[in-house]
């Protein structure tokens with residue numbers, strides 16, 4: 428069993444708030460692999476009783492998986508696709524054309540296979556409810572008072588994985604209404620097709636599913652063709668009561684998330700009502716860069732940045748040559764292998780830390796909310812020092 432420990436953010440007792448909990452990679456056994464489409468599988472992991480607290484999660488969170496592929500350590504994030512269920516973690520993995528991990532997983536994972544799974548994390552969770560396994564029935568007073576909550580999710584492709592978990596857990600509360608706009612190329616690409624149909628059968632009046640297929644003709648023209656600004660506008664005009672939605676969940680590639688955010692912005696939907704999760708920024712090979720920088724050595728002539736960090740209560744220090752333009756993450760990884768990261772592309776937020784001394788420049792940020800940035804949090808996989816000395820705190 429692997430036991431290197433990272434520090435992560437997990438939702439605390441108030442939805443949307445975060446408290447610290449140690450996150451650990453454990454080797455879990457695959458209990459089942461289910462084919463979802465020709466290009467996607469659902470993988471279930473058995474969580475032994477003694478680890479159940481560590482794998483408690485909220486609908487919408489994800490796990491990082493770690494494997495050795497052709498002698499290289501590779502880690503990728505996958506959203507949990509089931510409402511919180513003790514003893515099991517389920518993820519949906521869709522093949523990415525030319526992608527390293529997703530194709531390896533689709534080709535190799537089978538019941539009995541063991542793989543390293545980081546405990547769940549992520550802030551793509553409803554602010555209206557507490558859905559962790561320790562609080563399965565709690566829904567915020569605000570929503571209960573209103574008698575119902577109206578939720579809309581827009582997903583494309585594998586972006587359905589956290590959304591189906593969120594939808595299931597929201598619908599479990601009496602009175603909630605969920606609209607799901609789900610874009611795919613063709614019906615054969617729709618992940619969780621049967622599960623979605625079952626969910627609709629279970630909640631016929633409270634769940635509406637709007638499949639949009641770009642390469643297939645559906646009966647209603649509004650649902651046929653690419654989900655672009657024009658189509659989204661029509662859907663918002665005729666199908667969704669935009670003004671009365673309590674919370675929005677957007678998940679998928681950058682273009683879809685940006686499109687919907689722009690459209691909501693145009694309609695003056697407050698940003699606090701909109702949760703979103705990006706699976707990729709559209710930059711090729713971003714995940715593969717995660718280990719970059721390891722061969723870097725300090726400049727003997729002293730042209731270095733001094734980088735200090737706090738992780739799991741322990742301080743670390745490393746010198747980073749100015750010429751290398753290394754990220755804080757890559758510099759820190761040279762002296763401590765358990766520094767937390769998953770995507771290395773600025774989308775997942777696993778590498779978040781607070782700058783407590785000095786200044787950094789952050790290249791991309793698709794994970795932190797603006798209030799976190801104001802408080803001094805940065806994504807260390809995207810941040811490079813701009814002052815001689817920088818100290819960051821991964822525990823903050």
Ligand SMILES: Cc1cc2nc3c(=O)[nH]c(=O)nc-3n(C[C@H](O)[C@H](O)[C@H](O)COP(=O)(O)OP(=O)(O)OC[C@H]3O[C@@H](n4cnc5c(N)ncnc54)[C@H](O)[C@@H]3O)c2cc1C
Nearest residue numbers: 504505506521524525526527528529585588706711712714
């Ligand atoms: C928070 C989060 C949750 C996620 N949840 C899910 C989920 O539930 N389900 C899911 O399927 N995915 C999910 N993802 C995406 C997932 O983590 C992986 O990014 C995805 O599976 C691709 O990984 P890969 O190793 O197969 O591809 P990679 O090898 O990382 O490649 C990604 C893409 O870049 C291209 N590429 C790679 N190297 C180069 C290069 N040198 N030049 C040009 N192109 C290149 C590849 O062809 C591929 O298309 C999630 C991501 C995040 C951040």
Ligand code: FES
Nearest residue numbers: 769771775776808
């Ligand atoms: S590791 Fe994912 S944002 Fe930095």
